[in-house]
Amino acid sequence: MELTQSRPPAAASGPDKFDSVCAILERYSYQPAKLIPILQAVQNEYRYLPEGVMTYVATALKVPPARVFGVATFYTYFALEPKGKHVLRLCDGTACHVKQSIPILEALRRHLGLDEKNKTTPDMLFTLDTVACLGACGLAPVLMVDDVVHSRMTPAAAVKLVDKIRTREQSAN
Amino acid sequence: MIKQATVTIDGRDVPIEGERNLLELVRKAHIELPTFCYHSELSIYGACRLCLVQVEGRGIMGACSTPPEPGMQIRTSTLEIREIRRITLELLLANHEGSCPTCTKSADCKLQALARRLGVEKVRFKALHQPAPVDDSSPSIIRDPNKCVLCGDCVRVCNEIQGIGAIDFAYRGSQAAVLPAFGKNLGDVECVNCGQCAAFCPTGALTPKPEIEGVWKALNDPKKKVVAQIAPAVRVALSECFGATPGEDTTGRMVAAIKALGFAAVYDTSFTADLTVIEEATEFLQRKTKGERLPQFTSCCPAWVKYAEQYYPELLPNLSSCKSPQQMFGSLAKDILPKQMGVMRQDLVVVSIMPCTAKKFEARRPEFAPDGERDVDFVLTTQELGRMIQEAGLDFRAMEPESLDMPLGFHTGAGVIFGNSGGVSEAVLRYAVEKVLGKPLDKVDFPQVRGEGGLREAAFTLNGTTVKIAIVHGLANAKIVADKVKAGVSDYDLIEVMTCPGGCIGGAGQPVPKNGQSRRARTRSLYENDKNLPLHKSQDNPFITQCYERHIGEVGGEKAHHLLHTHYQNRRRLSGPEIPLGEGPASAARVQVKVCAGTACFVRGSQKLLHALTAYVEERSLQNAVDVRANFCSEQCGNGPTVIIGEDVLQHCTFEIAREALDQALAVQK
Structure with missing residues (x-):
């Protein structure tokens, strides 16, 4: 499974998204054995797996929806809730943990008004997740912002990164 | 003379006669190995780890998932196996809601029976389990996740015998659970209420819903x-x-x-x-x-x-x-008995x-x-x-027989x-x-x-x-x-x-069968x-x-x-949300167009229809006046593809029919 998620296409309009789900299913020839790559591709489209779309995939592949739900909940990569436009993945593997990843997590949560249960900001700009290991232990502690790895993070640096993205987004609007 | 192939079980030679696994062979020798997840009618899962046996030269193995081989020497109850089985049961019991006296499965519970049989008298481990709500939404079955041991018998009977798969494993590790799709209630999914999940469930996690x-x-x-x-x-x-x-x-x-x-x-x-x-x-x-x-x-x-x-x-x-x-019987009884018995219909x-x-x-x-x-x-x-x-x-x-009325x-x-x-x-x-x-x-x-x-x-x-x-x-x-x-x-x-x-x-x-011979x-x-x-x-x-x-x-x-006599109706499998195709939530001020994307309509080309309609909406810049959605099953499958525009259900729909209806709805809206 890929660790990095390619940047989701800029807010595609609804029917295009649904069309691409149909195209994804087509591409995998409606094979039930390809459920995982299909769900990955669908998630890239929607940034999460909406229930209706999962039902649609189940129907198209002729597998029970409960099976699709089982696969989607088994892998942490899959999200059942909409993710923010930017996904922050803080590594909390052993190396990052001993190099103080938790203070970074706490600082980010405080700054974004998030907690263990609420992982996405109300404006849908950021989602903050922890991951077990990004395999970049030499650069610990590590924070991934979308598909870019930021090394040797501190709480202050992490907050600064987030603010930079926010400013950029605001000026873009 | 060809020597009969045998397996030595606890010192006795037992002939192999087409048994698919050691468990069948051991049971043939009248040794009742404990199991949760083994049923001869279902596929082999090998998860409960209770049917362990010591195979000479190989170690401890699951009897259900090991085929018998001639000359195998196995022991079914060594001190080590005994200890493993007891710890397995103890761990299951630690996270099991222990409301045995009030559980309807009490007398027929396999977990209870095995704990007693294997001499588990104390549970040394702390429960990690957070209580989950009991699902009594189905008219037929009560699902109590707090009593589930994750043996998967229900999942396999629903999948393999009934070909439905209304319940399956979800989440992982300590969070693992057997759930209907999307964690919905059993009453809201494709379950057909046959209850075989409850018949196979070794505990009180799935039980028939009483009306006593x-x-x-x-x-x-x-x-x-x-x-x-x-x-x-x-x-x-x-x-x-x-x-x-x-x-x-x-x-x-x-x-x-x-x-x-x-x-x-x-x-x-x-x-x-x-x-x-x-x-x-x-x-x-x-x-x-x-x-x-x-x-x-x-x-x-x-x-x-x-x-x-x-x-x-x-x-x-x-x-x-x-x-x-x-x-x-119901309709006949309510038609003829009130008069015969001298009561009002509503009192019968x-x-x-x-x-x-x-x-x-x-x-x-x-x-x-x-x-x-x-x-x-x-x-x-x-x-x-x-x-x-x-x-x-x-x-x-001791009752004296009486005859039917x-x-x-x-x-x-x-x-x-x-x-x-x-x-x-x-x-x-x-x-x-x-x-x-x-x-x-x-x-x-x-x-x-x-x-x-x-x-x-x-x-x-x-x-x-x-x-x-x-x-x-x-x-x-x-x-x-x-x-x-x-x-x-x-x-x-x-x-x-x-x-x-x-x-x-x-x-x-029916009463929980004690063995495979009951049905026969x-x-x-x-x-x-x-x-x-x-x-x-x-x-x-x-x-x-x-x-x-x-x-x-x-x-x-x-x-x-x-x-x-009666009639039948198409029925959707899941209650669930529609897939919004436009941005933002549906608005009552806009004309609602729902294109059925259920199996029957999909086969009849609902995807093309959906595409044509959204293209039409975009072409005429009607995004602020119309919401197009794909929905799951309008329960009109025989007459698909189905499109619902406002309140109108259009069967055997084509783009032309839908466009006409949409134009009309828009005219009314204005």
């Missing part, structure tokens, strides 16, 4: 007259609740016990099974003569009916329009006693509640009747064998063959349709016409046959479908019951003839249709 309290209330209401109807399969299983060997026919004592509970009269569902035979066979002969809507599927099994409504909308016209015997309470959990769902179907008053007020399972008898303190085994208690053997797989076919044959040949049958038995196989075939030639019958039990088998019919490659005329293994005798409302014994007992009755053909039942003369009129006539 309501029945006690009715029995204690002086205004009410409470009558019972008993399904055929109940009589050969009830005594298992009282420790008897399976297959004992207890009709007389059962009637006595039900009367002792306070019922005003005890009737027999076999009576309306006889009625079903007449109506269904007549319907079949008509269809066969005209050559239309063949093959005819039976309709007495409510789980099959719901399955067909969900998965085979195009085959619904092929289902017999006959109500099931339970519902025929019909309680059916069934081997089945899906009957609880069937009795609640709105079409069986004319003017909101149900034809069948309560459905008790065999287990529930057993519990009521126990609660009343009746000594069942007339006229709705008089039945022939044809009505009784309905409880066995193949029984409906045989009963129909006993009527139809006589009717076609125009002379009495020499022999009433049709052994060709009997048997245990999940998919059986039989063919009969009558006056030069061949009638081909398929008999299936288990919905996975029904699917095989239904797919053939759908593809136009079946040459069957009549297809009998029963959802539960072996037919109703294997229903989920019940089947045999029902055929014996038929033999011991004076009449074997439904058409010989004098009270049926009388019933037609006095109440129903003509066979297949107008009143018969009103009282004894």
